[in-house]
Every structure is written in structure tokens, then in C-alpha cells.
Amino acid sequence: MRGIPEPVYLESGVLYVLDQRRLPHEEVYLEIKDVEHLCVAIKGLSVRGAPLIAIAALYGLLLEIEDRGFSREVLLFAMEKLASTRPTAFNLFRALDEVRKAVDSGAGEEKIKRLIKRLITREKESTHRIAAYGAEIVGGGRALTICNTGVLATGSMGTALGIIFALAERGKIEMVYVSETRPLLQGARLTAWELLKTGIPHRLITDNTAAYLMSLGLVDFVVIGADRIALSGDTANKIGSLSLAISAKYYDIPFYVAAPVTTIDRSLLSGDEIPIEERDEKEVLEFGGRTIAPEGTGALNFAFDVVPSKLITAIITDRGVARPPYREALEKLLSLSDAELGEDAG
Numbered sequence: 001m002r003g004i005p006e007p008v009y010l011e012s013g014v015l016y017v018l019d020q021r022r023l024p025h026e027e028v029y030l031e032i033k034d035v036e037h038l039c040v041a042i043k044g045l046s047v048r049g050a051p052l053i054a055i056a057a058l059y060g061l062l063l064e065i066e067d068r069g070f071s072r073e074v075l076l077f078a079m080e081k082l083a084s085t086r087p088t089a090f091n092l093f094r095a096l097d098e099v100r101k102a103v104d105s106g107a108g109e110e111k112i113k114r115l116i117k118r119l120i121t122r123e124k125e126s127t128h129r130i131a132a133y134g135a136e137i138v139g140g141g142r143a144l145t146i147c148n149t150g151v152l153a154t155g156s157m158g159t160a161l162g163i164i165f166a167l168a169e170r171g172k173i174e175m176v177y178v179s180e181t182r183p184l185l186q187g188a189r190l191t192a193w194e195l196l197k198t199g200i201p202h203r204l205i206t207d208n209t210a211a212y213l214m215s216l217g218l219v220d221f222v223v224i225g226a227d228r229i230a231l232s233g234d235t236a237n238k239i240g241s242l243s244l245a246i247s248a249k250y251y252d253i254p255f256y257v258a259a260p261v262t263t264i265d266r267s268l269l270s271g272d273e274i275p276i277e278e279r280d281e282k283e284v285l286e287f288g289g290r291t292i293a294p295e296g297t298g299a300l301n302f303a304f305d306v307v308p309s310k311l312i313t314a315i316i317t318d319r320g321v322a323r324p325p326y327r328e329a330l331e332k333l334l335s336l337s338d339a340e341l342g343e344d345a346g
Contacts, residue, residue, distance in 0.1 A: 003197040004151040007052060010059045013066055017056065019046045020152060024193040034067060035060045035078045042085040045184065049153020050227045050263055051123050054091035057082045058116045058123075061099060070109035076100070087275045088236055088304050090228040094262045095119050126260035126318035127157040134163030134223070134258055134316045140172025141220030144210060146179040147238035148190035149225035149258070159258040160223040161191060163316065168200045176202040177219065179210055181238060183283045183301065207240050211247040222248045224307075226259035226315075233309030233326025234271025235259075239302050245311040254313040261317050261333055271306035279303050 005027060007018040015032040021044065022028050030046055032038045038060040041047050047056045064078045079096045086092060102115050143164055147153075150161035158165060167173045176195055181187035188204055195202040205213065213219050222244050228236045235241075235257050248255040268274060284299035285291060293299070315322040315329075319336050322329035 004194055006155070007152050008047060008056050008059065008155055010062060013063070015056070015059050015063055017041055017047050018152070020048060020190060021046055023152075023189050032060075033063065035064055035081055038063070039081050039085050042082075048186070049148065050089035050091040050225070051127070051154040051156075051159070051260060052152070053086060053089050054095040054262065055120050055123050055155045057085075057092055058095055058099075058120050061116055062113065065109065065113065070112070072103055075103050075112070086277060088227045088277045090265045091123065091260070091262045093265075095123070123260065123262065124154070124156040126262070127154045127159055127162045129318040130159055130258050130260065130316055131157045131162035131166035133318075133321055134256070135166035135170060135172075137314065137316070137321055138163060138167060138221055138223065138254070138256060140167045140170070140174070142175045142177070142218055143167075143173060144177040144179070144213065144219045144222045144244065145191065146187060146207075146224055146240050146244060147181045148186040148194070150191060150194040152190050152194060153225065158194075159225040159260070160256075161194065161225075163223055163256075163258055164200065165198065168198070173200060174220075176200060177210070177213060178202055178204050179207050179240060179244070180204060181240065182207055183287075186238070207243075210244055211250075214247050214251040214253055219248075219251075219253055221254045221256065223256040223258055226257050226263050227304055228268075228274050229257070229259060229264045229315065229330070230268040230271050230274060231264070231266055231327050231330055232270045233312060233315060233322070233324070233330065234274070235307045235309070235312065235315070236271065236274045236276065236304045237307065239305050242305040242307050245307040249311050255307075255311060256314055256316055257307070257312055258316045261319050264317075264330055264334060266331075266334055271308065274304075274306055276306070277303040 016029045068074045150158035178187045226235045279301045281299040284301045285293045309326045319333040
């Protein structure tokens with residue numbers, strides 16, 4: 001997207017990661033030279049968003065091959081470390097699993113490198129198809145979204161925010177309401193920054209303002225991203241998504257999920273099985289480096305919640321749009337071959 005810097009790229013043996021912790025005030029790139037430091041960056045949210053985490057991890061494997069040489073042991077150890085970083089985001093596990101299967105089959109260095117590069121390209125290109133499908137079915141008007149699902153989360157067009165970008169290009173976005181997304185303010189710091197860069201009208205709201213906005217008739221649709229989707233259609237996304245879905249259902253407002261099929265975990269039948277990351281309580285107890293609660297107070301800090309499929313109007317993927325009944329629809333999308341999609345199976 002014009003005006004938004006590339007969040008992750010590999011150049012001359014160094015992985016450059018735009019440090020999202022320092023946005024919107026500073027645009028600073030971390031220089032990552034090995035998987036260990038990449039894991040620190042992912043855990044610390046310097047790089048975040050389910051698709052971008054997968055892309056960064058794949059670049060990390062290329063770094064390992066370059067630095068330590070190609071061997072099954074080197075790659076499997078690197079993949080084990082990367083898999084330990086964020087338990088909910090499924091794109092990471094899907095990408096690592098594809099590489100692991102190729103390694104276990106005895107594929108050589110060049111074939112593995114080609115596979116990794118193809119997986120990176122697939123992850124990036126998928127968001128353009130999501131945006132195109134979404135722009136066709138979402139009417140436009142006044143949007144509400146949470147967290148960050150744009151270039152900074154995907155390395156390309158974006159998922160939920162990509163649909164908003166596509167609608168804006170068609171002149172169909174009147175306003176975007178951005179939920180601040182406590183406790184780390186990805187909406188305030190990152191989504192507002194992307195919308196400002198692209199000139200799309202927006203207003204920042206506190207997370208607990210959303211239902212009141214809906215009651216005033218100021219929201220035409222809600223669109224969110226996803227970190228993992230079960231076969232039932234139950235969707236794990238940034239904490240606060242469930243509240244938005246319940247409110248949207250009450251006020252009869254369309255509620256869309258946007259994600260590539262690499263986010264769908266076909267091994268899980270329902271959202272009850274999705275692992276939910278619980279992060280350090282300090283993220284809730286502190287703000288701007290200062291403690292905001294009395295000493296001795298503890299906090300719960302779930303990073304995600306799960307939206308039941310019955311609250312979701314449609315799931316917009318890079319292979320098409322799924323509507324209820326979701327298990328049948330998602331299975332169909334997952335079964336489509338690369339040839340049917342016109343993709344290079346290389």
C-alpha cells in the first residue's frame with residue numbers, strides 16, 4: 001500500500017523488521033541475523049499479525065540456512081524455537097508444517113528454499129484476493145474494526161483492513177471507527193497510522209464505545225481479522241472481538257471475518273479447542289512505563305477471545321467467501337487445489 005513501509009524484508013543476510021512497538025512515533029527497523037533474535041522480536045510484538053508472523057518465520061529459516069548451513073537438524077531446531085513464540089496464530093504452524101513435511105521427505109536445500117519463498121509469496125498475495133472478495137460482498141459505508149489487520153500485520157494488502165482499503169479505492173468508505181485495542185493499543189498506534197497514511201477518514205474510539213456507536217446507528221458493518229479459525233467457523237481474534245460480535249448481532253449489523261485459508265485449522269472442530277495465549281499481566285497493570293493499579297493487584301491478560309460462528313455473517317478468505325453452514329463451506333475452500341485456483345504449485 002502506498003505510503004506504508006514494508007514491515008519485514010530480507011536483504012544481504014539480514015532480516016529487517018519494522019519495530020511495531022515504536023510506532024507511530026518512530027519508524028525504526030530491527031536488524032535480525034538469527035532465529036533466536038527473531039523469536040524475541042515475535043514474542044515482544046515487534047513483529048505481529050498472524051500472516052506476518054508466518055512470513056517472518058519463513059525468512060528466519062532462510063537466515064538459518066545461510067548462517068548455519070543446510071541440514072535437517074538445523075531446520076527442525078529452528079522451527080521448534082519459532083513454533084514456541086505465539087501459540088494462537090495458526091499461519092505460523094501451517095507454514096512450518098509445510099516446510100517440515102518437505103524436510104522429512106528428504107528434499108534438498110534448493111527445493112526447500114524454493115518452497116519457503118513460494119510460501120512467503122502465497123501469504124502476501126492471499127490478502128489481495130481477500131480484499132477483492134470482500135469489496136464485492138461488503139456494501140461499504142461506516143466500518144468498525146479492532147486491532148491491526150493491514151500491511152503491518154500481513155506484509156501486503158491486509159485482511160480486514162485490506163477490505164477497507166479496497167472499498168476506499170472504490171469510494172465506498174464513509175468512515176472507519178478504530179477500536180483502540182487495549183492493552184497494547186494496536187488500533188490506536190498501528191491501524192490509525194495506516195489509515196492516516198492512506199488518507200482514509202477515521203476516528204479512534206475506546207474499546208467500550210463500540211456498542212453505543214452501534215446503538216446510534218453509526219456502524220454499517222464490522223470486519224475483523226483472525227488468528228485461528230476452527231472448522232466450525234468459530235474464530236479466535238484479538239480480545240474484544242467477541243464483544244463486538246455480540247453487539248453487532250443485537251443491533252443486526254453484518255459481522256465479517258477476513259483471513260487467508262492458512263488461518264483455518266482443520267484439526268479443530270470447534271473454538272473450544274483453540275489455544276488462547278495469556279500474556280504478561282504487566283501489559284495490563286502498566287501504561288507508558290508507569291504502574292496504573294495499586295500494588296498487590298493482579299491482572300488477567302488474555303490476548304484473544306473466540307467468536308462463535310453463529311455470530312459471523314461470512315468468512316472472507318483468499319479462496320472465496322464462506323457462509324453458514326461453515327464446516328461444509330470451509331472444507332470446500334480447503335479442498336480446492338492450486339490448479340483450480342490458478343496458483344503455481346512449484
